[in-house]
Amino acid sequence: xxxxxxxxxxxxxxxxxxxxxxxxxxxxxxxxxxxxxxxxxxxxxxxxxxxxxxxxxxxxxxxxxxxxxxxxxxxxxxxxxxxxxxxxxxxxxxxxxxxxxxxxxxxxxxxxxxxxxxxxxxxxxxxxxxxxxxxxxxxxxxxxxxxxxxxxxxxxxxxxxxxxxxxxxxxxxxxxxxxxxxxxxxxxxxxxxxxxxxxxxxxxxxxxxxxxxxxxxxxxxxxxxxxxxxxxxxxxxxxxxxxxxxxxxxxxxxxxxxxxxxxxxxxxxxxxxxxxxxxxxxxxxxxxxxxxxxxxxxxxxxxxxxxxxxxxxx
Amino acid sequence: xxxxxxxxxxxxxxxxxxxxxxxxxxxxxxxxxxxxxxxxxxxxxxxxxxxxxxxxxxxxxxxxxxxxxxxxxxxxxxxxxxxxxxxxxxxxxxxxxxxxxxxxxxxxxxxxxxxxxxxxxxxxxxxxxxxxxxxxxxxxxxxxxxxxxxxxxxxxxxxxxxxxxxxxxxxxxxxxxxxxxxxxxxxxxxxxxxxxxxxxxxxxxxxxxxxxxxxxxxxxxxxxxxxxxxxxxxxxxxxxxxxxxxxxxxxxxxxxxxxxxxxxxxxxxxxxxxxxxxxxxxxxxxxxxxxxxxxxxxxxxxxxxxxxxxxxxxxxxxxxxxxxxxxxxxxxxxxxxxxxxxxxxxxxxxxxxxxxxxxx
Numbered sequence: 001x002x003x004x005x006x007x008x009x010x011x012x013x014x015x016x017x018x019x020x021x022x023x024x025x026x027x028x029x030x031x032x033x034x035x036x037x038x039x040x041x042x043x044x045x046x047x048x049x050x051x052x053x054x055x056x057x058x059x060x061x062x063x064x065x066x067x068x069x070x071x072x073x074x075x076x077x078x079x080x081x082x083x084x085x086x087x088x089x090x091x092x093x094x095x096x097x098x099x100x101x102x103x104x105x106x107x108x109x110x111x112x113x114x115x116x117x118x119x120x121x122x123x124x125x126x127x128x129x130x131x132x133x134x135x136x137x138x139x140x141x142x143x144x145x146x147x148x149x150x151x152x153x154x155x156x157x158x159x160x161x162x163x164x165x166x167x168x169x170x171x172x173x174x175x176x177x178x179x180x181x182x183x184x185x186x187x188x189x190x191x192x193x194x195x196x197x198x199x200x201x202x203x204x205x206x207x208x209x210x211x212x213x214x215x216x217x218x219x220x221x222x223x224x225x226x227x228x229x230x231x232x233x234x235x236x237x238x239x240x241x242x243x244x245x246x247x248x249x250x251x252x253x254x255x256x257x258x259x260x261x262x263x264x265x266x267x268x269x270x271x272x273x274x275x276x277x278x279x280x281x282x283x284x285x286x287x288x289x290x291x292x293x294x295x296x297x298x299x300x301x302x303x304x305x306x307x308x309x310x311x312x313x314x
Numbered sequence: 315x316x317x318x319x320x321x322x323x324x325x326x327x328x329x330x331x332x333x334x335x336x337x338x339x340x341x342x343x344x345x346x347x348x349x350x351x352x353x354x355x356x357x358x359x360x361x362x363x364x365x366x367x368x369x370x371x372x373x374x375x376x377x378x379x380x381x382x383x384x385x386x387x388x389x390x391x392x393x394x395x396x397x398x399x400x401x402x403x404x405x406x407x408x409x410x411x412x413x414x415x416x417x418x419x420x421x422x423x424x425x426x427x428x429x430x431x432x433x434x435x436x437x438x439x440x441x442x443x444x445x446x447x448x449x450x451x452x453x454x455x456x457x458x459x460x461x462x463x464x465x466x467x468x469x470x471x472x473x474x475x476x477x478x479x480x481x482x483x484x485x486x487x488x489x490x491x492x493x494x495x496x497x498x499x500x501x502x503x504x505x506x507x508x509x510x511x512x513x514x515x516x517x518x519x520x521x522x523x524x525x526x527x528x529x530x531x532x533x534x535x536x537x538x539x540x541x542x543x544x545x546x547x548x549x550x551x552x553x554x555x556x557x558x559x560x561x562x563x564x565x566x567x568x569x570x571x572x573x574x575x576x577x578x579x580x581x582x583x584x585x586x587x588x589x590x591x592x593x594x595x596x597x598x599x600x601x602x603x604x605x606x607x608x609x610x611x612x613x614x615x616x617x618x619x620x621x622x623x624x625x626x627x628x629x630x631x632x633x634x635x636x637x638x639x640x641x642x643x644x645x646x647x648x649x650x651x652x653x654x655x656x657x658x659x660x661x662x663x664x665x666x667x668x669x670x671x672x673x674x
Contacts, residue, residue, distance in 0.1 A: 179597070214602040244604045246616060274606035276617045278648035314621060314652050 001089065003057050005082045008075055015064040017124065018100050020117040021110075023070050030077035043074070050074055057086040059099050066096050067103040093125035094133055101140035108143030112156050113168050115141060119153040155181075162188035176202050180209040184219045187226045200236050204229065207243040214243075250275055250312055257312075261305050265298045266291075269306075275313055280306070315490075317462045321347050324369070324405060328352040329361050329421070331374040339426040339464045340373050346463050361421060368405050370421035380431045381438065383674055384453060389609025390644040391658060393581075394670050395448050398435070400425050400466060401455035406487055407520030409598050410548055410585060413454070422455075428466055432473040439477045441673050446666040447477075452485030452506065459486065462493050475501030481578060483543060487522035489531035495538040504578045505535040506543035511558035514550055518600070525562065529570045536576040547583035547643055549623055550600055551615050560630050567634040574635045579667065582627055583643035584620045586612045608646070620645070621652035628653060639663045 025033075025043060033039045039047070049055055050071060058068035065072070066088070075083055091099070097118075101107075110118070118141065122129070129137060129150055138146040146152075155178055159167065162185045166172045171192065187208075191201055208229060212222050225242075232238040241248040254271060262269060268283040282299065286292040328350055334340050335354050344352065350371075355361065358374055376399065386392035402423040404413060439447045451457040451467070461467045467484055471494065474480040478501075484494075485506040494505070507528045510518075515525055523531070536542050544566065546559065566572050585600060588611065592601055605613035614620060628640055641664045642649065650657050658668040 210597070210602055213597060213599075246604050246619070247606070250616070250618070274616070276606055276608065276648070277646070278651055313617060313648065 002087050004085050004087055006060075006085045007082050008072075008080060011058070011060075011065065011072065011083060011085070012076070014060065016069065017064065017121060018066050018096070019069040020114065020121055021069070021104055021106075022114055023073065025073075027073045027077050030074060034077060046070075047074060047078055050080060051078065053084055055084070056103065057084040059088055059103065060085045061088040061091040061096060064096070066091075067100045093122075093127050094137070097122065097125070097127065097137060098140065101137065107140050110141060111168055112153075112174065113164070115149075115153050116157050119150070119157070160185035160188065162186075162192075166191060171198070172202055172205060176205055180205050183209060183212060184223055186223050190226060190230050193230070195230075196235060204235050204239045207239040211239075211243050247274075254309075254312055257305075257308055261302060261308075265302075266295055267298055267302065269302075269309055271309065271312060278313060280309055280313075318346050321460075321463050322350055325350050325371045325422075326369045327365060328371045328373060329355050329365070331355055331357055331372075334373055334375050334426050337373075337426045339424075339428070339466050342465050343373065343424075343463050358423075366419050366421060368403060368420070368422055372421040372423045373426055374423060375427035376425040376430075380425075381434045381449070381674060387608075387610035387612065387644045390646055391642075391650060391668070392644065393448070393641055393658070393667050395450060395453075396435075396438070396671065396674060397453035398431050398449060398451050398470075399454050400428070400431070400451045401457065401460050404455045404459060405520075406456060406459065406522045408487070408522065409518045409520070409595065410587065410591075410600065412588060412591060422460065424460060424464055424466075426464060426466065428470065432470065435474060435480065435482075436477065438671055438674055439474075439480045442671045443479060445479060445669050445671055446481060447479050447671055448481045448483060448667065450483035450485050450506070452483070456488060457484035457486050457506075458488050458490040462490050465493065468494055468497050471497050471501065471503040472499050474503070475499035477501065481541070483578075485543075485545065487519060487528070489523040489527045491531045491535050494540075495534065500539050502541060502578075504541040504543050505532070506545055507532050508545045508547060509562055510546075510548075510550070511555075511562060513554075513558065518550075518598070526565075529565055532566075532572060533570045536572050540576075541578040542572060542576055543578045544580045545583075545643075546627060547581055548585035549582060549627070550585050551603055551619060551623060552600070555623070556626055559627050563627070563630050563634065574638055577635065577638055579639040579641065579664075580631055580635075581641055581643050582624055583645070584615050584623055586614045586644070588612050610644075617646075617649060617652070621649055624649065624653040637663065639667060641667060 025040070030039070030043065033043070055071055056068075058071060059066040068083075071083065088099070127133075131147070134147055134149065135145050138144070138149045142149060152174070156164070156167070156174070159177060159181055163177055163181060166188055167174055167177050191205065196204060208226055211217070211225065217225060229235050229238045229242070258269065266284055266286075270281040270283065272279060284295045284299075286295055325347065328343070328347070330340055330352060332354060358372060361370065361372060380398060382397050382399070384392055384395040384397055402425070403420055404411070405422065435447070435449060457467065461484075470482060474482045476499070481502045481504055483504040483506045485508065487508050491505055497503075509525065509528065512525050515522060532542050532544075549555070549559065586608070592613075604616055606616055608614050615623070624642055624645075631638060631640055641658060642653065647657060654661060658664050
């Protein structure tokens, strides 16, 4: 292993198949910002370090640049003449991947898209992770040993582009995406909205998926149905009502009874949570003996109606 | 049925712990499947990781208590059943089975050291001579799926036969009962069959015996002098549930003519599941009904629906078998009141079933 100064023009001719990680600014963007003297502060700092040769040497093996593409872009933008490189001996594909991931040092922070590119690169390099290699490489990607990493990435690559986009932009979690992936892709385009929080979006999608499966909705009908949910004032409530029609009906019935018998009477009747149980609670308050007497009279009137509330539980 | 072939196809390897290598049930098993490789190991933890699955049979002796109370469910009434875990794990593969969510990475375990079990059960029965002791081996596995391979149940039935208060139940979804028909002293042994409509068995109960195979087995067992029990558990709620479950009861009475006096009890339990089961399985149609979380954190059908199901099935059973003990498994006080009008300890036919045994 030796450290060598290599001309930038020569470096740019080398193989760049390892250029798979996201970067914030392209060379053109940096060049434009340099002209306007409006570089983001974090880039200014790195440029200073690069110009003083204070950076980790770029690993190169077999004419392949293994890591350091951001440094290359910056150097190109500031017209640096050469870069320090560490020339590695013959490396196996797994060793090269390990080096790239170790130098990138972002375990647990790679986007799914980056992981998919990494997976594709592994395929191009004919790497098939066995248990030993999985134990070595996956902690560098996800932060822990993940025996299902390959399977997960393979599944992700099959997602439709709008679903991938939701996952990549952290609008839904991978687990939900996996569950609902066979929904028509149009549905995912309708979810790119601020109307729902992350958690609401996840719940709505899960509920909707179960509605589609239960009612065996065909694609066009599913899209129509989802449209009616997402365009409603309260998508979460509408989705719940459609997914749980019996419970919703019971809630309606309960609400109707309360409206019919309790409105303006100063008495509350509470049924147990989820209508599970056999105890009904009556609540009231009063400020005077007279008011107390009125409540008692109202309760007496309610006695003949109370079976209608019990009926919901039986 | 060629059991040698059946079991040889089920298992790739048998691990036997040192302490039971010469046990007679182990020897029985060796004769049934001579061609399946066998390895002697020090203890259960010596099974290599690559064999921690249901294609492996582990023969061992139990650790800890051999007789336990049914774990029950918080906030639900338990029938105080006692369990003996002889057969742990099951390869039938019911899609709704709770074991799918926690026994996936375990071999099928058979505990062949049964002398201590017999001793313990007899002691409990004698200390509770005024109570009915209901005990079974079907809590964490099927009681009869592997029994023809080890022939353990026969000895347990005979050992408990003289005790009038022991009701030893073998609960199954198979029809593997023929090896037990010749047992001479049966006492109060009960052969229990879990029942579901053919449409559910076909779609959800893996390699279990068909409904009519089970009912035929029930008939044979009943004619051989066994008590029979039926478990409508889990009951599923779907479009034609009412007709389908009623048809089973019709068959028991009309087609198989199983007499009331040979039926020890019938239990009912609607489908319920722990939250992680739904996450671990591909989405099954039965998950698409409406469920609510119960006090024990399991999901159950809405109380009103459960009550309706139980009332309907109960009244249909009572139509043919008016004096039969019928009870519900893991239900709340509220549902007991909705269905029976009272709690189980207030119902004479099932009062004894719900009384706690002491000293377990």
